[in-house]
Amino acid sequence: MTPRTGLVLIGAAGLALATVVILRPQDVPDRGEASAMVEVTVPELAGLATEGARAYDAFCASCHGENAAGREGIGPPLVHVIYETGHHADGAFVLAATRGVRQHHWTFGDMPPVPEASLQDVAAIIAYVRTLQRANGIF
Numbered sequence: 001m002t003p004r005t006g007l008v009l010i011g012a013a014g015l016a017l018a019t020v021v022i023l024r025p026q027d028v029p030d031r032g033e034a035s036a037m038v039e040v041t042v043p044e045l046a047g048l049a050t051e052g053a054r055a056y057d058a059f060c061a062s063c064h065g066e067n068a069a070g071r072e073g074i075g076p077p078l079v080h081v082i083y084e085t086g087h088h089a090d091g092a093f094v095l096a097a098t099r100g101v102r103q104h105h106w107t108f109g110d111m112p113p114v115p116e117a118s119l120q121d122v123a124a125i126i127a128y129v130r131t132l133q134r135a136n137g138i139f
């Protein structure tokens, strides 16, 4: 190897290293900290809605966000005019949980079924989400 090719090789290695360092994906968002999509005023909860909040946190919040405010890049807010009773009646929630949802209103992909949530859980979740919706002017 001539001194010149040696230098070229060292230069190439340096460049490769620099590229790796520069192109390392540092801006990939942490899915655990995805931000809310809407502002939600949380009302006082009572009865079935209180139960629903617990079930919601266990089965739905990972995608639909804390207080159903959505999660940027992961899932839509349920406190949203799209999900008012006139457009998505309670039956839509039961179907969503039992059969899943094909992507159609948003670009988050499909919602898989949530078999861990019982019908009783879903009924309570509906009471909770409707309470949140009403407190935020969505009827």
Ligand code: HEC
Pocket (backbone or CB within 6 Å): 056, 059, 060, 061, 062, 063, 064, 074, 075, 076, 088, 092, 093, 096, 097, 101, 102, 103, 104, 105, 106, 107, 108, 109, 110, 111, 112, 114, 117, 125
């Ligand atoms: C793995 C992520 C994920 C989980 C967990 C999840 N959802 Fe969803 N859900 C979605 C996405 C994404 C959509 C939007 C689909 C679209 O319209 O593009 C959606 C849509 C919905 C809809 C609208 C259905 C329709 O007919 O348009 C309802 C209602 C719903 N979810 C309720 C729930 C409930 C209740 C739970 C908990 C039991 C839950 N989701 C858990 C991702 C999720």
